[in-house]
Amino acid sequence: MTGIEYDDFLDLDYEPTGTDLVCEFSIAPASDMSMEAAASRVASESANGTWAALHVDEAELTDLSAVACDIRENAGPGGNVTVAYPTDLFEDGSMAQILSCIAGNIMGMKAVDSIRLEDCKWPETLVEGFPGPQFGTAVAHEKLDAGDRPVLATVPKPKVGLSTDAHVDIAEQAWRGGVDLLKDDENLTDQYFNPFEDRVERSLSVARELTEETGEKKDYLVNITAETDEMVRRAEFVADQGGGFIMVDVVTAGWSAVQTVRDVAEKHDLAIHAHRAMHAAFDRMDHHGVSMRTLAQVARLCGVDHIHTGTAGLGKLENEDTPGINAWLKSDLYGTTDVLPVASGGLHPGVIDALIDALGTDIAIQAGGGIHGHPDGTEAGARALRQSVEASMQGVPLRDHADAGNPELAAALDKWGAETPR
Numbered sequence: 200m201t202g203i204e205y206d207d208f209l210d211l212d213y214e215p216t217g218t219d220l221v222c223e224f225s226i227a228p229a230s231d232m233s234m235e236a237a238a239s240r241v242a243s244e245s246a247n248g249t250w251a252a253l254h255v256d257e258a259e260l261t262d263l264s265a266v267a268c269d270i271r272e273n274a275g276p277g278g279n280v281t282v283a284y285p286t287d288l289f290e291d292g293s294m295a296q297i298l299s300c301i302a303g304n305i306m307g308m309k310a311v312d313s314i315r316l317e318d319c320k321w322p323e324t325l326v327e328g329f330p331g332p333q334f335g336t337a338v339a340h341e342k343l344d345a346g347d348r349p350v351l352a353t354v355p356k357p358k359v360g361l362s363t364d365a366h367v368d369i370a371e372q373a374w375r376g377g378v379d380l381l382k383d384d385e386n387l388t389d390q391y392f393n394p395f396e397d398r399v400e401r402s403l404s405v406a407r408e409l410t411e412e413t414g415e416k417k418d419y420l421v422n423i424t425a426e427t428d429e430m431v432r433r434a435e436f437v438a439d440q441g442g443g444f445i446m447v448d449v450v451t452a453g454w455s456a457v458q459t460v461r462d463v464a465e466k467h468d469l470a471i472h473a474h475r476a477m478h479a480a481f482d483r484m485d486h487h488g489v490s491m492r493t494l495a496q497v498a499r500l501c502g503v504d505h506i507h508t509g510t511a512g513l514g515k516l517e518n519e520d521t522p523g524i525n526a527w528l529k530s531d532l533y534g535t536t537d538v539l540p541v542a543s544g545g546l547h548p549g550v551i552d553a554l555i556d557a558l559g560t561d562i563a564i565q566a567g568g569g570i571h572g573h574p575d576g577t578e579a580g581a582r583a584l585r586q587s588v589e590a591s592m593q594g595v596p597l598r599d600h601a602d603a604g605n606p607e608l609a610a611a612l613d614k615w616g617a618e619t620p621r
């Protein structure tokens with residue numbers, strides 16, 4: 200018999216192996232607990248331990264213990280802890296099971312006042328169990344005609360309440376003005392004022408007309424978010440109607456549902472746009488929860504092609520490490536396809552130069568209010584966005600480009616300047 204106790208989960212001499220999943224946590228221990236005591240409890244509870252010392256017949260047990268192997272204390276309370284998990288702890292290809300370990304019970308333990316999962320280093324053996332994205336950044340030329348510029352998208356506003364007629368009319372103007380993609384908002388799914396099937400059928404029919412008219416491929420990020428079987432049905436409907444993209448609210452729908460949709464997407468050659476509504480419930484507090492960086496990693500493994508990663512502080516959302524997250528999404532991960540990061544939330548033509556400076560051109564830019572709030576309407580707003588992208592890519596100051604025969608950009612700059620909205 201062997202006794203398994205909390206101390207067994209702490210080994211500061213342990214070097215993680217190439218098959219360990221290595222997680223970085225920031226931890227504030229409970230006031231009566233040392234960092235070592237809190238770290239060993241975190242490693243224990245997230246792997247195979249519990250609060251009581253256990254007496255187990257070693258012959259009957261596969262050792263799946265995690266190891267708290269590095270502790271860096273901060274000047275203030277708490278610090279960072281590295282925990283290494285053996286791959287065998289995890290079920291192949293089950294994101295739900297992985298998260299129930301590394302971001303499960305430990306988030307609420309008394310042993311820590313707060314705990315945040317900051318980052319993960321994923322071993323190849325775990326990554327191989329997931330499909331990863333099908334298209335990633337390649338959507339810009341494989342499914343669209345964006346070339347080297349950012350992919351441009353717009354969400355009709357108000358986000359809900361528009362009739363299908365109004366929705367399709369706005370879509371037509373936006374496509375004609377120069378965006379590549381119409382996008383549903385995160386809370387527009389299948390409501391009576393704008394039913395799913397009618398909206399999809401009519402919008403995609405207009406997308407085909409505008410593709411013909413403009414010579415640029417136009418498509419639609421259709422929000423299929425619903426109960427999982429219904430999402431599958433909606434994805435199939437989009438494919439039947441000739442659409443190339445589906446959108447899922449990945450956090451509210453759940454990662455297992457995303458995994459199911461990923462399989463269906465492959466059968467129908469659909470790219471997946473991930474909206475992250477509710478992410479901030481996990482990642483907004485810098486001392487507790489799960490970082491957006493980690494959520495983005497999870498999304499890439501589960502196989503989304505695009506994901507929202509913020510606006511580097513230039514839009515309406517809280518500033519976050521958008522450049523760092525985007526770099527991870529495009530980094531080498533044992534040959535896994537990359538992900539196209541989406542900048543969205545309070546963007547308008549007057550901030551596009553700064554956005555491209557911060558994030559480069561290999562992104563999607565979504566502007567809702569920043570297009571439809573243009574003084575001359577949606578089509579002018581879309582033109583202004585496109586002109587702003589052109590200027591930024593040529594290194595021409597936005598005002599100079601506006602004055603050089605781009606009145607739509609001039610009107611947008613007169614209205615918004617370079618403000619970052621709140």
Ligand SMILES: O=C(O)[C@H](O)COP(=O)(O)O
Nearest residue numbers: 354543544545566567568
């Ligand atoms: O879903 C989104 O990303 C938004 O609806 C952003 O809208 P906005 O561009 O008007 O802020």
Ligand SMILES: [Mg+2]
Nearest residue numbers: 354358384385
């Ligand atoms: Mg939205």
